[in-house]
Amino acid sequence: MPQVVLIQGSLNKESRTAVLVDHAAEEMKRAGLKTTTLDLRNIQMEFCDGRPLKEYHPDMRQAYQAMEEADAFVVGMPVYCYSVSGPLKNFIDITSGAMEKKIAGILCNAGGKQSYMASADLSNILAFESHVTTLQPIVFSSYEDFEEKTLVGEKLQAKVRELVYNLAQQLKPQL
Numbered sequence: 001m002p003q004v005v006l007i008q009g010s011l012n013k014e015s016r017t018a019v020l021v022d023h024a025a026e027e028m029k030r031a032g033l034k035t036t037t038l039d040l041r042n043i044q045m046e047f048c049d050g051r052p053l054k055e056y057h058p059d060m061r062q063a064y065q066a067m068e069e070a071d072a073f074v075v076g077m078p079v080y081c082y083s084v085s086g087p088l089k090n091f092i093d094i095t096s097g098a099m100e101k102k103i104a105g106i107l108c109n110a111g112g113k114q115s116y117m118a119s120a121d122l123s124n125i126l127a128f129e130s131h132v133t134t135l136q137p138i139v140f141s142s143y144e145d146f147e148e149k150t151l152v153g154e155k156l157q158a159k160v161r162e163l164v165y166n167l168a169q170q171l172k173p174q175l
């Protein structure tokens with residue numbers, strides 16, 4: 001069964017990105033994909049300073065290995081200052097080697113709708129550093145798509161389904 005790693009990139013206890021990531025993981029399971037979620041809130045992460053991977057916390061090495069073994073990955077990205085949040089960028093700086101030539105989906109979550117272009121930064125980082133192909137559609141959510149801890153945006157849910165369908169199609173030879 002194809003394996004997809006979801007990276008939940010927010011450190012916020014009340015994260016909406018986490019809600020979106022959980023929702024996407026459920027859709028993936030329904031589509032016959034095996035999923036593992038790496039939630040950055042549960043990972044001990046030091047700042048990237050260029051040291052070898054083996055010198056980082058074991059959590060980071062485990063995350064790296066899970067990503068290396070995955071067939072594809074999906075990144076849940078909180079928007080900070082119109083771009084990738086610092087902690088998520090730091091995580092990618094350490095683990096980008098494990099993403100080499102894979103396919104990826106992006107779940108981009110921001111406060112307001114004006115920040116939808118922020119996901120282009122993530123797409124570029126993944127493409128230039130790790131030759132990753134970003135699948136369409138890029139999913140973008142903002143505060144209007146949530147009520148408390150529930151994802152209510154119907155268009156958003158349809159986008160997630162479309163992304164999961166496209167991901168499953170790409171991984172189909174392995175199904």
Ligand SMILES: Cc1cc2nc3c(=O)[nH]c(=O)nc-3n(C[C@H](O)[C@H](O)[C@H](O)COP(=O)(O)O)c2cc1C
Nearest residue numbers: 010012015016017078079080081082110111112115
């Ligand atoms: C430091 C910081 C910078 C932010 N910058 C933006 C921004 O540029 N555009 C935007 O729409 N929202 C911005 N936000 C709002 C977050 O995108 C929003 O709170 C989102 O829900 C974060 O994801 P999370 O709930 O998973 O942590 C910012 C929030 C923080 C804390």
